[in-house]
Every structure is written in C-alpha cells, then in structure tokens.
Amino acid sequence: MSLVTVGTVAFDDIETPFGKAGKIVGGAATYISWSASYFTEDIQLVSVIGDDFPETELDMLKERGVDMEGLQIKEGEKSFFWAGKYHTNMNGRDTLDTQLNVLADFDPVLPDAYKNAEYVMLGNLTPQVQMRVIEQLESKPKLIALDTMNFWMDIALDDLLKVIKKIDVLIINDEEARQLSGEYSLVTAAEKIIEMGPGILVIKKGEHGALLFHGEDIFFAPALPLKEVFDPTGAGDTFAGGFMGYIAKTGDLSFEGMKKAIIAGSAMASFCVERFGTERLKGLSDSDIRERIQRFERLVRFDTVL
C-alpha cells in the first residue's frame, strides 16, 4: 500500500533543559517517514534538500523502504535550517533562527510512480505546496491527511481553506483547532472544521493526548505519562507518520481502524520524545513497538463499571 510523504527534510539545532543537540537531522517528512516505516515498506518521499545533507541519513531511510525519487537535491544550495530553544518546562519554545534556503522556492514534482498513491501524508508546509502535490495526483487516493500550523492560518488562510477541502483527515493541535474555527470548545471547533472539508479531524493535545472526531463519534487517546520529555521536536510528525503508516498497513478506513491508528501514532510519538531528533526512532524493533502499544492498552483499559 503506497504512502507518499511530503514535507521538509532539514537540519535542526535544538536546545532543551537536558542539553544541546547541535546541528542534527530533522524535518517533518523525515520524522513522518521514519515513523511510518515501522508499519509499511512502500513509502515515497517528496521533499527538497541542498547538497549539504548527509548521504548516510538518506541511506538509512532507503534501507527502511523509503523511495527517494521525489527528493530534489539542489546543487550549491543549502537545506532548510531551524534552531530553537525549549522553555524550562517544555511547555513552549522560542525560534532562534530560521533559514528557508532550498525551501524558499520549493516546487514539488511527483515522479510518475507516485501519481497513483493510495495514501498521502502532507506534512506541514505552505498550503500552496501541499496543493501542488494534490494537483499532480492522477487518481484519487484512498486517504489524504494534512498537517498544518497557526503560521499558515495567519498568512495564507485562503490557500489553507482551499487545500483543506481536498483532504480526508486534518491533523492539528488544540490551539490551531481553536484558531481555525474561532471556537474554544474542541467539540464545537471540530464540528466547524469538519464542515470545511475533511471528514475526519485529529486534534493533538501534546502531553494530554489526542482526540479523533468523525461525525458524532469521538475517540480519545492519552499520551503516555513520561518521567522526562527529553526533546519534543518532531513528536507531532512522528504521530502523523505512525497514524498514516498504520492505515497504509491495514487499509482499514473505518472509525475502529482509525482509533487503532491513533494509538499507533501515539506510541511512536512517545518514543520520539525520549531522545534528540530522530535518534530514538532509529533501530526500534517490532517488540519495542508491541510493548509500547501494550502500555497504552494497560493505561486506559478498565472493566465494565456498572
């Protein structure tokens, strides 16, 4: 079941209360692809990098089954770079530096082999770039999911609303849901957002878990209570990657299937935050993932109350 992942492949320089990462590999499509690769081996990457990006990092993803035909490498240019510092309690972060570099004029080109993808995960990028990917698809995928952020709601709302009409699942956090809908109640926000186009809404609440909305149905998944969140960078992308990877694996688009995909995504995100960058996502075993998913099951299971 082919999964096209679109997003940044980039460098991050992260500082958390636990230390400094230095310049490491990051980017939405990187996290999405790593995470999804534990559920499906047929991943097709669409992104852009400069000639400064380490070959070994790309090779590791290729070994996980990630096709790189859709990755543009711009000779003589630099990859996207972001530097940020998290606050003491990890409940916020400051951006210290953003260098768009190759991202400034990124025009995604879908190879022919990608144009009939069954599943598409559009990571956080300008809505125009996300739309350009959808326009190049030759057949309607079984599921298109899209991640975005408040920045695009501020400066490109019209484009965002256009692309949201074309997708099946919108994945955003609670503050973004409130901004997009103008509603404080997440239940009311979800009703309004689902009317904008996507039939399904996932609201990420960080340490407070995630909500899945579809019609009248609501599913709540907790986040795993952790002693330490070492580095939250990429947790949302890792969640999205696990979610879409699981759906691509099972092909189950029912609400019951989506619930399980949310748990898979939450489990992957709980690994991501344990180390800097993609470090913890590399070299996970099937039993690591099974054990983690079982912890989620134990965390919320209870017998019939009455």
Place this chain on the structure above:
Amino acid sequence: MSLVTVGTVAFDDIETPFGKAGKIVGGAATYISWSASYFTEDIQLVSVIGDDFPETELDMLKERGVDMEGLQIKEGEKSFFWAGKYHTNMNGRDTLDTQLNVLADFDPVLPDAYKNAEYVMLGNLTPQVQMRVIEQLESKPKLIALDTMNFWMDIALDDLLKVIKKIDVLIINDEEARQLSGEYSLVTAAEKIIEMGPGILVIKKGEHGALLFHGEDIFFAPALPLKEVFDPTGAGDTFAGGFMGYIAKTGDLSFEGMKKAIIAGSAMASFCVERFGTERLKGLSDSDIRERIQRFERLVRFDTVL
C-alpha cells in the same frame, strides 16, 4: 458500607460566561454527598452551617440517605459564603468574596455512629480540621481519601504533610501535585507524593481527565469532551464523591476496582458542569448514569492494535 463525608456545606455566588447563578447552595461536602448518593445510601455528613441554610436542601440530601447527625447548625450565625467569576474560557476564575462565617472556628465532632466508618472522604478544608476527624475515628477505616488545595500548601504545609501521612488516597489537581512535590513531570511528582504517605494518588486534570497512580501502575481516564462547560464549580468534589461512593458500593480496593471508581467519578463530574451548582446532580436516574458511563467506555475503547 458507611461513608463519612467531611467538608463545607455553604453558599456560592457564581458568574460564568453563560450567566449569573445568584446565591445558591454549594460546598465540598454538598457536592460529594450528592454524587456519592448515587452509589451508596449509607452516607454520614460532617460539616457546619448557620441558621440561614435552607431546610429543603438538607431534606433533599436526607431523602438520598445522607445522615445529618454530624452537621452542626450554629444559631445566629451565617453559613460559609464564596463568590467567584469565571474567565471567558473557563480556564481560570477570580474569587470576588469569601466570608468564612461558621467555618472560622469549625471544630468537627463525630457522632458515635460515625466513629467506625468504613470509608472516609475528607473534602477540602484546613488540614487541622481534617486531622481532627481522623483522630476521632475508633477503628481504622478501609479507605480514607483526602482532597486539598494549593492554599493549604502555602500557609499550612506542615499540618498538611501530617494529615497526608494518615490517609490512603490523595486527590489533587495537576498544579497542586506540582507544587506539593516540586516536580514538573506528573510521573515524578506522583512518586514523590506517594512517598509522603498515601499509597494512591489521583491527579485531576480538569478537561484533560484524571490519572491514577499506585506503585508502578498508572491509569488514565479522559474527561468527556463537552460542547459547553456551563459551570465548573464543584466538579472536583463531585468527582471525589463519585469515586468514593463507587468504592463504598463495591468494596473493591484493588487497582482494577479503583480504575472503575475513577470512571464513575468522571461521569458524575461531567454531569455537574452542565448546570449551575448542584442542579444537574439532583434527580439523575440510574439509566442517566449508566448511559454516561457507557459514553466514557466508547470514548476510550479500541481493539487490539497489533
């Protein structure tokens, strides 16, 4: 299974974005008793009021099986009064007025019939008053639970730490857990607090649900996603009342039993916030409660993921 409930029986004047309640009946022991009464009929109330408190409100609780021998009525004095106004998004509130009145020199006296209670729920009060209740018990209850607040951590920490040593279950919110432990991570906070005495810790996270800690075991219960929270006053007490009422009903002190008690408490709290004061808690039917608990089950149930 007798349940002694201790706390304020009082007047509140509440303003929320949805309206003004005027002067209505409130108080921790009121909410706890109403909520617990849907699970057990053997409730014994310890509190103090002035002669200004409406007889009809007491009669309604008596009809629910609440014994009032432990309720002191001070002639010529006034009941405790609190006035508050919630912020626009219900995510905070300002206290407009507090009149201690009869509470200023409250000395709780346990009637003989209460002194061998099997279950004790100590609602939020000065730690000294909570301790005075424990001192009057003639036999060790099966379970003592205690609610408190950051105010007592600020001004009476030593007394609070003493009483916490004597109890089995501490029920506090996330900010209180952080203040009491000095730890931001709720997992680490829970470890430290459990070392202070109570074997079991419940951390209430409001709209984000509740966590139950016991040794290495963690259980997470969501809050029901609601379109509107009409009035959050008393939700925490209602939660505690449902929790203890359910335990008094089942007598099940295992971790599995406590999980179900948390769900029962969460269901009762979700009713409480739908109207001003105790309005919604009056006249619930068994089927109302069953239906609400089933909504919780549907909200978090998922099939085996892998």
